[in-house]
Amino acid sequence: MDDxxxxxxxxxxxxxxxxxxxxxxxxxxxxxxxxxxxxDAVVLDYSCGEALSxxxxxxxxxxxxxxxxxxxxxxxxxxRYAPNTKIRVRSPEELRxxxxxxxxxxxxxxxxxxxxxxxxxxxxxxxxxxxxPTGRLVLGDILRPGVGMxxxxxxxxxxxxxxxxxxxxxxxxxxxxxxxxRQLRTKIGLQRYRETEMLTKLKKAGFSAVRAPKNIGxxxxxxxxxxxxxxxxxx
Numbered sequence: 001m002d003d004x005x006x007x008x009x010x011x012x013x014x015x016x017x018x019x020x021x022x023x024x025x026x027x028x029x030x031x032x033x034x035x036x037x038x039x040d041a042v043v044l045d046y047s048c049g050e051a052l053s054x055x056x057x058x059x060x061x062x063x064x065x066x067x068x069x070x071x072x073x074x075x076x077x078x079x080r081y082a083p084n085t086k087i088r089v090r091s092p093e094e095l096r097x098x099x100x101x102x103x104x105x106x107x108x109x110x111x112x113x114x115x116x117x118x119x120x121x122x123x124x125x126x127x128x129x130x131x132x133p134t135g136r137l138v139l140g141d142i143l144r145p146g147v148g149m150x151x152x153x154x155x156x157x158x159x160x161x162x163x164x165x166x167x168x169x170x171x172x173x174x175x176x177x178x179x180x181x182r183q184l185r186t187k188i189g190l191q192r193y194r195e196t197e198m199l200t201k202l203k204k205a206g207f208s209a210v211r212a213p214k215n216i217g218x219x220x221x222x223x224x225x226x227x228x229x230x231x232x233x234x235x
Contacts, residue, residue, distance in 0.1 A: 009070035016172025029053035031216040041104040047111040058086040110141035113190040124205035140216030140224040143192040155219040
């Protein structure tokens with residue numbers, strides 16, 4: 001995952017325009033809020049990225065923890081949300097020192113594809129320790145085998161056409177084709193899971209999980225899973 005962390009810590013061209021970037025985070029925030037079950041919930045956004053709409057999520061819960069591995073992005077998060085007493089910024093290493101069973105909801109969205117299977121297993125173990133027995137993990141934007149970049153392009157164009165940045169999206173796609181992102185995606189690849197594979201992985205990590213009817217974000221060809229800590233001794 002280190003190469004991807006370095007990429008997102010750089011000046012990259014993953015968003016077609018400022019409008020695309022802002023709408024992306026607004027949609028993600030809206031979908032995360034939909035999973036917050038109570039205003040006193042403690043929420044963890046694992047590997048959150050720039051999290052430009054985090055204040056909206058924080059308004060819907062008692063505390064929002066933004067965990068981000070890229071040091072440059074983490075520094076911007078700290079500066080951006082320093083005035084907001086309901087938001088805390090942490091590194092993944094700091095999560096390991098947090099109290100057990102202290103989180104009501106963990107969201108890991110559009111992250112698993114950049115991790116090796118072993119890295120995801122480690123992250124799931126940390127999350128499992130942090131979740132309350134009644135807590136939930138929402139694992140979103142999981143890529144499926146056989147669903148390639150063409151569907152990602154179509155999903156982006158539909159999103160852009162509906163929200164008024166189609167021209168920017170077309171220009172952005174041409175830029176992405178020549179970008180470090182495309183080169184990294186070709187060189188390293190992205191991790192993909194069948195539905196049954198992800199359910200098995202979550203079960204081995206100590207969760208009881210189901211696939212959600214709708215993916216987080218704008219891409220309907222990717223999957224979201226909702227998992228709860230499995231009861232001790234359950235199979």
